Amino acid sequence: NAGVMQNPRHLVRRRGQEARLRCSPVKGHSHVYWYRQLPEEGLKFMVYLQKENIIDESGMPKERFSAEFPKEGPSILRIQQVVRGDSAAYFCASSPILYNEQFFGPGTRLTVL
């Protein structure tokens, strides 16, 4: 019974490149959430998706960031033209139904050189 899987676990990008982070939710979970954690800080909500729909993106930066959760395949968080300030741990979580507890993946640690 696999939990939330994220890959890659570590990602290094140079300024201006694109970063693609993948999240496979727990089997049967249709709700996916992305959070960002800067060094020495708590997690900050970014976006909430259901299959093929963005439900709440109030925590997403207005530019360069996008997320999707296609009908088939993992959820993708895409960061275009990365800057050093994007260096952080990005966590994905999933839940089976609305308002249930969320189960978190191990995170992707993005380092921008």
Next chain:
Amino acid sequence: DAKTTQPPSMDCAEGRAANLPCNHSTISGNEYVYWYRQIHSQGPQYIIHGLKNNETNEMASLIITEDRKSSTLILPHATLRDTAVYYCIVRVPNTGNQFYFGTGTSLTVIP
């Protein structure tokens, strides 16, 4: 904005009970209290949640005061592996399904 207040750090002797307090004085009637922990930058791990009654599971107990303005997470027999940052979270209504993580309490279990 986090809707909870927690002490930044606590120590606990191995084998003793760890009692982690949380204040949530502005909690509304339909909001649950959730506890998660994060061990050394791993993904947060769900521990327990409750509305107004005390709850217990295999990991911990949650004691919520009668007025619901505060709660305590109890780890009955702390081990070194319980060293982590513990987050008390109140789900805010009408804001989608996000959790607001504050800065939590860094618990250190001492041998």
